[in-house]
Structures are given as structure tokens and as C-alpha cells.
Amino acid sequence: MGLPLPVREIAKREKLTPVYVEKILVNLRKAGLVKSLRGVHGGYVMALSPKDISVAAVLSALGQVDLGRDLCSRFTGNSNACVHNGDCSLRPVWGLLTRYIYGFLQQISVEQLLKGEAGVVADIHLLGAKPPDMIGTERSHFMSAPFFEIKDLHVSVEGKKILHGLNLTVGAGEIHAIMGPNGSGKSTLSYAVLGHPRYIVESGDILLQGESLLSLKPNERAVKGLFLGFQYPVAVPGVSIVNFLRTAMKNRRGQDISLKDFRKELKENMKVLKMDAAFANRYLNEGFSGGEKKRLEILQMALLHPVMAILDETDSGLDIDALRIVSDGINRLAAPTRGILLITHYQRLLDYVKPQFVHVLSEGKIVRSGGPELALELESKGYEWLTGPVSAAGGNVVAS
Numbered sequence: 001m002g003l004p005l006p007v008r009e010i011a012k013r014e015k016l017t018p019v020y021v022e023k024i025l026v027n028l029r030k031a032g033l034v035k036s037l038r039g040v041h042g043g044y045v046m047a048l049s050p051k052d053i054s055v056a057a058v059l060s061a062l063g064q065v066d067l068g069r070d071l072c073s074r075f076t077g078n079s080n081a082c083v084h085n086g087d088c089s090l091r092p093v094w095g096l097l098t099r100y101i102y103g104f105l106q107q108i109s110v111e112q113l114l115k116g117e118a119g120v121v122a123d124i125h126l127l128g129a130k131p132p133d134m135i136g137t138e139r140s141h142f143m144s145a146p147f148f149e150i151k152d153l154h155v156s157v158e159g160k161k162i163l164h165g166l167n168l169t170v171g172a173g174e175i176h177a178i179m180g181p182n183g184s185g186k187s188t189l190s191y192a193v194l195g196h197p198r199y200i201v202e203s204g205d206i207l208l209q210g211e212s213l214l215s216l217k218p219n220e221r222a223v224k225g226l227f228l229g230f231q232y233p234v235a236v237p238g239v240s241i242v243n244f245l246r247t248a249m250k251n252r253r254g255q256d257i258s259l260k261d262f263r264k265e266l267k268e269n270m271k272v273l274k275m276d277a278a279f280a281n282r283y284l285n286e287g288f289s290g291g292e293k294k295r296l297e298i299l300q301m302a303l304l305h306p307v308m309a310i311l312d313e314t315d316s317g318l319d320i321d322a323l324r325i326v327s328d329g330i331n332r333l334a335a336p337t338r339g340i341l342l343i344t345h346y347q348r349l350l351d352y353v354k355p356q357f358v359h360v361l362s363e364g365k366i367v368r369s370g371g372p373e374l375a376l377e378l379e380s381k382g383y384e385w386l387t388g389p390v391s392a393a394g395g396n397v398v399a400s
Contacts, residue, residue, distance in 0.1 A: 004036075004043035024062065030265070030305070031061035032253060050111035058110065060337045147172055148308045148339050153204035155185075155192045155364075162188040164364040165204070170308065170339040177342040177350055179375060180361035181383045186343045187231060189361070190312045194218050194228045208308060223251055225307030229297040229314050236284040241296065242266070244284050245303055252304045269302040273329050290317025291326075298329040309333070310341045315349035327352030347379040360386055 011021040025044050028034045035047045046053075148170040155163040162185045170176050180186055192199040193206055195218040206213045213221050236244070246262050266280060273295045285293055294314055301309055311330070315323055330353050334340060342355060350358075350372065358375045360368040360383070368374065368386050378386075 004041065004045040006043040010044065026261075027061050028058070031057065033057065033061055035255065050114065051109050053110045055108045055110060055113055057337070060335060147209045148341075149205075149207045150189075150193070151205045151207070153189075153192065153206065154202040155188055156200050156202055157188060157198060161202075162199075162364050163192065166361075166365055168341075168359065168366065170341060172339065173334075173336040174357065175334060175340045175342065175353065175355040176357045176359065177344060177355040177375065178359045178361050178366075179344055179378055182345070184361045185364040186345075186361055187312055188364075190228055190310050190343060193310060194226065195221055219251070222248075222304075223254075225252075225305075227301055227304060227306035227309040229294075229301060229309065229311040231313040231316060233285045233288075233293045233297060235286045235288070237286050239284045240280075241282055241284055242280045245280075245300065248300065249303055265303060269299055272302075272332060273299055274325050275299065291319065291322030294318055294322065294326050295329070298326055298333070302329065302333055306338065308339045308341070310343065312343045313345060314342070315344055315346065323348065324352060347375050350375045362386065 007018050007022050007025065010016075010025075011018040014021065025034060025036075029036060029044075029047075032047055033053055034044050036042070036044055150166055150168040153163050153166040154161070166185075166189065168176070168178075178186055178189070188199060192201060193213075195213070195216065201214060208221075208224055208226060211224070213224070213226070216224065245266065246257065246259075249262065250256055267277065270277065270279065275295055279292070282288075285296065288296070294317070297311070297314065301311075314326060314330070318326060327349065330340070330342075342349060342353060344350065354372060355375075356371065358370055358372060359366045360374070360378065362383070
């Protein structure tokens with residue numbers, strides 16, 4: 001990977017200030033693209049071979065694969081035009097364009113860029129691409145390939161069949177929402193994806209970045225980049241939040257993290273979620289309010305940098321202020337390198353976190369898919385027009 005270079009040497013070679021170079025290297029290290037070595041001959045070195053690093057990964061680590069804010073500001077003349085929330089008719093277009101360009105940049109390695117081969121790759125990629133269709137909510141072929149797929153999933157719990165051939169595909173940078181009445185299988189889906197032993201996958205497959213997860217244990221799936229925000233987080237007395245988070249980060253990233261770097265990253269993310277610094281010394285979820293538990297779930301997501309995040313009814317138990325803070329945290333974590341699946345019963349979460357795709361789950365199957373307007377329709381009509389009358393027990397009433 002080459003000899004390690006200190007920050008000052010890199011800054012001198014590139015004619016940049018050491019402070020600016022340090023900031024860049026910290027972001028690249030968080031993304032696992034470079035690593036720091038201590039000692040007399042310490043410094044920064046590539047964590048991977050240049051041929052194994054895509055240009056998209058570098059730009060994403062540096063926070064540059066986000067066209068929406070820049071393009072909106074150019075049209076409006078207001079640099080603060082895009083705040084990544086609220087209603088915006090241009091946002092879906094920028095989202096599609098971002099994913100298209102990101103998919104293209106995924107095809108170019110740093111090695112090819114340095115060798116001047118990027119133009120050849122660009123020609124190959126763009127020759128096969130057609131003008132993007134910006135109308136509607138269906139996934140077009142021009143988007144980056146989906147990296148999370150659920151194929152014909154059948155799941156049972158204690159001998160009772162819950163999911164009946166569920167199919168779902170989430171592409172890079174996409175936010176999906178699954179809605180449905182009580183007892184439709186929403187939580188079963190999240191537990192099955194994470195590998196809970198009580199939830200038996202009878203047939204079908206779950207793939208993350210093309211790799212089947214079925215043979216992996218829950219902790220192994222988490223290391224691969226899968227994250228589940230629980231509807232009811234469990235309290236673990238005796239385990240402090242700070243120790244839990246640092247251990248989880250070490251396992252997810254595959255390397256130790258210095259206490260200094262850990263505390264800095266923890267402090268930055270807690271500030272965003274409006275969490276008091278003393279919160280980190282408490283025991284995991286012990287005596288927490290609903291809002292505190294959900295903020296901690298989003299804090300975990302921020303520190304673990306998952307590839308695919310599933311948030312199971314994150315809005316439950318939250319007052320309006322806590323919902324806004326948690327939603328803002330989710331919006332900040334949306335990225336071209338990450339897929340997000342929101343599982344919710346009500347529309348209110350989707351007022352703050354805007355999905356591109358909404359799906360209705362009923363009796364263990366997705367019975368309708370659409371755009372954000374589908375959630376609004378469900379809010380006004382309920383679920384019966386899609387699923388049939390719902391009994392008090394939560395199941396669909398079957399006519400005799």
C-alpha cells in the first residue's frame with residue numbers, strides 16, 4: 001500500500017494547508033479508505049489497493065456526491081435553498097440524477113483515474129445508457145444497481161406462516177417506506193432480515209450487495225453493513241453506552257478506533273441529535289424515555305455507517321419535538337451509498353423523512369407500491385380499500 005506519509009508532507013506535496021488535509025484524511029479514514037499508523041515513521045497509508053477503491057467511494061467519503069443542494073442554489077441564487085426536508089418538486093429529479101452519476105462513478109477505480117483510463121470507462125458506461133425517465137416512481141435501468149434485495153421471502157414464527165412470498169428491491173441512495181395495518185408482518189420482516197433465530201426463513205433469499213445473508217448470524221450481518229433500529233429497544237443494565245458504541249464501531253469497521261477519535265465523533269453526532277454529553281455514560285436504554293431510546297438508535301446508525309438501514313416504527317412513542325429531531329437525524333444520514341427502509345404505521349414520520357417509494361404490506365405480501373402520494377392516500381382512506389376490512393385482532397376479515 002506504499003509508505004506512510006505524515007500530514008505535513010502530504011500538505012506540502014499537494015500545496016494545501018495541513019488543517020485542510022487533516023480534515024480530508026479524517027473523512028477518508030472513517031470510510032475505511034485510508035488508515036493512520038503511529039510511531040516515529042507513522043502517517044497515513046491507503047487501506048485498500050487503488051484498483052479496489054471507486055471514485056464514487058472517495059467522493060462520498062468527502063461529502064461531494066450530492067447534487068441537489070448545489071444545483072438548487074444555482075437556480076435560486078440562494079446557497080441555503082436546499083435543506084433536505086420539506087416539500088420540493090425538484091428533489092426527486094436531483095435524487096435520480098445523483099444516483100445515476102454515482103452509479104457511473106462506481107465503475108471507475110482510483111487506479112484507472114490516475115492512469116487516465118477514466119474516459120474509456122465513461123464511454124463504455126454512457127454508450128449503454130438512455131436518457132433517464134424522470135416521470136413516475138418505477139426504478140429505471142439507468143439507476144445504480146440495487147444492493148439490497150428480498151426475493152420471494154417466506155417466513156414463519158413458531159410454526160405460523162407470516163410472510164408469503166415478499167419481494168422488495170432497494171437501490172443505492174433510495175429511501176423506501178413500508179406501511180400496513182397491525183399484524184401485516186412489518187416487524188416480522190425486519191427481524192427475519194437481521195436473522196433473529198425465532199423467525200424461520202422457509203424459502204426465498206435476502207441479498208446485500210449481491211451476497212446472500214441467510215447463512216450469516218445477526219452479528220455477521222451487522223458487520224456486512226446491515227442495521228436495524230428497533231421498535232422496542234432492549235435495556236442492558238451494566239453496559240454503558242460509550243463502551244457499547246465503541247465496541248460496535250470496532251467490529252463494524254474491522255479496526256480499533258482511538259479514544260480521542262471516538263469521543264470526537266460521538267460528541268459531534270450527539271450534538272446533532274440534541275443529546276446531553278452525560279447521556280453517553282448511562283447504561284444502555286436503562287430508564288430511558290421513548291424519545292431517548294429512539295435518539296440512541298439513530299446515534300448508533302450515525303456511528304456504524306451502515307450500507308442498509310431498516311428503521312422499525314422509529315416514530316412510535318415520540319412527541320412532535322422528538323420526532324422532528326429524530327427525523328432530522330435520519331435525513332442527515334441519507335446518502336448515495338446507503339439504502340434506508342422505514343417501517344411505519346402512520347403518515348406522520350413521512351412528513352419529515354420523504355421516501356421515493358412507498359409500499360403497502362398486507363397478510364405477508366406487498367399489495368401496492370407507489371410514490372409519496374400513496375402514503376397520503378392511505379392517511380385519508382385507511383387500509384381497507386387495499387386490504388379489506390380489518391378485524392379487532394389485527395387480521396383481515398375473510399368473507400364466508
